[in-house]
Amino acid sequence: MSYQVALSFEDGVTRFITCGPHETVAEASYRSRINIPLDCRDGACGTCKSRCVAGEYDGGDYIEDALTDDEAAAGFALPCQMVPHSDLVLEIPATAEFAKTGAAVHAGSITEVRRLSASTVAFAVELDDRDQLAFLPGQYVNVAVPGTGVTRSYSFSTGPAEKAVSFLVRITAGGAMSGYLADRAEVGDRVEFTGPLGSFFLRDLVRPALLLAGGTGLAPLLSMLERLTDIEVAHPVHLIYGVSSDTDLVELDKLRAYADAIARFSFDHCVADEASTAAHKGYVTSLLTPERLHGGDVDVYLCGPPPMVEAVRGHLRESGIDPANFYTEKFTVAAEVGR
Template identity: 55%
Template sequence: MSFNIALNFEDGVTRFIRCNEGETVLDAAYRNQINLPMDCSDGVCGTCKGSCQQGDYDLGDEYLEDALTEDEAGQGMVLTCQMVPSSDCVIAIPAASTLCKTGQAEIQGSVTEVNLVSATAIELKVQADEPLAFLPGQYMNVQVPGTNQTRSYSFSSLPGESSFSFLIRNVPGGLMSSWLVGKAKTGDRLTLGGPLGVFYLRPVARPVLMLAGGTGLAPFLSMLEQLKKTGLEHPVHLVYGVSKDEDLVGLEALHTFAAELEQFTFKTVVSSEASDHPNKGYVTHHLDEAPLNEGDVDVYLCGPPPMVDSVLSYFQQQGVTPHSFHYERFTPSTPALAGEVA
């Protein structure tokens, strides 16, 4: 038996390794040629300390309190030289991937479909040469064919498959948008790097509020695919806002999720004054059905910077401090900027 371990480095790079039963994470990483920070490897110095974001493990009792205090252990801190997983795990490593003699993985794939799903959104489907592990909500850097430039796009599909998809904003004159709309064809080869990002779905242990703006819907489609696979025991509510009626995409998928996940609900919002949509305005105007639960809620937010700033201000004005707040800002042609408010 072995377990899938996601090592999430502080520069946003995630590397997946297999850890054998009874093997420490440190040993498994070294076996995969990833040099995690360490000095003693005996639970004495604390150099290999990280934080387990999800999963089950055993730390034993061989380490010293000076290396890992009882309070730290209670908060999910671990020593990778002592940590023996008993399930799949996600571990935050407080070091850049390059310092651990690794970096983002590079994969090759082929275009299978390019769909103009609206005037402002493109769906890109890719068949990779091998299955790709990622955390639902993460993104990849996709190299624009014929150039040395990359663009960052969030997955909109289930992790762990060799075929996956992205929902991409159609930017007039944009380098990748122009290629996708004007040149791309089935079979074209792509180079992708990643996965990347700390914006990903954590275990659902309480109500969840998802807030999406435009093509910021993409990571939530991936998260919902994962929840459909694993099941859902707590309410999850999505508010999805766009500028114009024609910008609303993915509605068929959202209705399917709502039909198959009893605890999932969603609302769409359009900001244009000219719209006849029943829900007008911004996402912050339509949080009446949000499961805020007096702050015992996990909030995920992905959208353009003005939307992120507006939502952060909304919670401050309401005096509500969510149990956790994960957000990702995006702008055309630039990598995602992620943040977290615990």
């Protein structure tokens, strides 16, 4: 049986390779012309040592000097020896440039532009080479804004298995993508993007997970939830979605559908505006109860603007809670940056 291996490089680029039966990750990488760090090829030097953050594998044969028992217990392995027993995600200690590779470029046509609220637009793209695009739920791409010379970064709001790919965009005055989507975008327009990119992606669920979204930071978490519809979920997964005003709330019906479809998934939302009609008024931190933090035995995934990220960090610090893992994706909602 063949397995897919995601090679996540230090500069945020992710490339996917296919490992055949009994083939090592290093062999598959070089067959794909991706030169991951490698020296001895027989488990003696440790040059290729990488951390596996998802999946199962046979670590192969190696000497203690190349990989200690403590390192192996922490998830490190030697690609020159490891043979996948499932799909894997591997953090490679090198840049994509060092490995003589780079992010892939994909193109397609817009199939839908949907105004979700006064402040948010969703658009979908059907790619020319969908079978060539692989990404991890939570990752983003750099989209070339049609008719301009600029690119903007957007996380997938759809899962890796869906045919069309979709994105959420906050409309900002003077924004390049905002102006395009609001004024000129039409079904059939051609769009090109580069990726996937980023280290913010869903890992194996080995403990409870807490997903925190601010505004259109909901997009990568929707991608993660879509992935969870395809697997058995053995631990609680809770999402807290915060926005500034009622007009910023989007995709609540989709979240309710996920709550029905995913075992042990639940969600809350809150609105900062005191005039809101939402049941919970305030910020995401107001819903970070001890019940949701599991005494620190929790993996936290947070996508939102920098002030939100820092507010959550401060809340956890004041609460004396140190999560098992805290994965973040910061973005700035501004005309010159966009998300």
